[in-house]
Amino acid sequence: MTDNKTVRTRMAPSPTGEYHVGHIATLLKNYAFAKKHGGKFVLRIEDTDRVRYTEGAVDKILQVIRDYGLDWDEGPDKGGPFAPYTQSERLDIYQEKAQELIKKNQAYYCFCSKERLEEVRDQQRANKQPPKYDRHCLNLSQKDVETKLAAGESFVIRLRVPDDKQIKFTDLLRGEITVNSNEVDDQVLVKSDGFPTYHLAVVTDDHLMKISHILRGEEWISSTPKHALLYQAFGWQPPIYAHIPVFLNPDGKGKMSKRKGTVSAQSFLDQGYLPEAMLNFFMILGWAPDDQREILSLDEYVGEFDPENISTKSVVFDFKKLRWMNGVYIRKLNFSQLKQRIKPFLPNDFPKEKLDLILPLVQERLETLAQLEELTQFFYRDIELDRDTLLKKTDQETVLEQLDKTQESLSSLTKWSVESVEKAIRSLQEDNNWEKGQYFMMLRLAVTGRKISPPLFETIHALGLEITRERLAKAHQLVA
């Protein structure tokens, strides 16, 4: 599939706003494919759309890619043999290429006004025809063109699309795709502001940067015939494509969109998803290694990834699976790694001196780092108790006795450790013949306010004697 050519892949973000999780998922594939074949992965900034250009977006994109643990071999900040890697710094190149096509009679100047183009489109719509430029300027004489240019008339440059030709390109997921050129518009290559369109810039750069394989979102597949025509017009060898299916919203309806929840790559990190878990999640959405295992490291993925095995079906962005995967990765962290990673998620009122006691108690149950607050707040914030729940399994007299005796026994401990707490509580239960399930649950409720908490003795130990005493006393007051 790769013959002897060096594999060079690329990702070409447009700085028009937040970087989408789908972009990181596609980037990962380009990265892995290049690494697998000992090639190079290029990052190029496609900032020729000046209307949608967002200040500061480039830096954020570079940062978020790195925060996901990925990197590039050549790019705007690193340079490389085909620098510059930012399209707005390559405008001369596109001008030159557009002129080359004009000279070859593969492209032409178009002086049509916006109003005229709109009229043509309205007419086509009324006739139920697909919108297409009517080639009004295709046969302007050389002299007409020169006069108009000299008069400073506004113009664009369009590709001369051949009539009724079969356009072919290879898609690794779908095989050879053929489109008739009659379905393709005489697309604009250079806009009236002198900037190239995406089509001209992307083809020029992919060629000059020797990109061998383009793995990109399926939403670009309708542009590919236009690109194939451009390669032909220039007489260049086209790359091999793989159009990757887009993510569907968690409810399975439609392309994953902002309207239905968060999509920005950064927001997932902000919620405490680990980048390595996110990457693993992207790996197995729509692709699986031969043995179908789901947990893969980046190195393993690089070794096994083959774009030809990507499913052409769109996959649902399955949050349940993502949370499970993230939990697996959180549990894999050793204590000092977890401590480091959790720092940005520590609530202000978290008792830092108790971090070493509390964190191991919740590691098992964390599915995101941001859940720390929810799972641990009873350790350092007031809890709410419910009298009926405390009394659920037995009578008032027994509960009061249990609270009193526990209070007394814990207060008299000479050493405060998990073992001593456990011993005291187990002895009380046995000596008094209390029903174990009832007594332990009542105690758990009294000291945590919750039916579900980390193990009881560890929890009481981490709470400390003082808070435990206060809570037992409060429960006593409520029940009495």
Ligand code: GLU
């Ligand atoms: N600049 C395009 C984007 O924003 C690149 C599309 C492509 O990969 O060709 O995604």
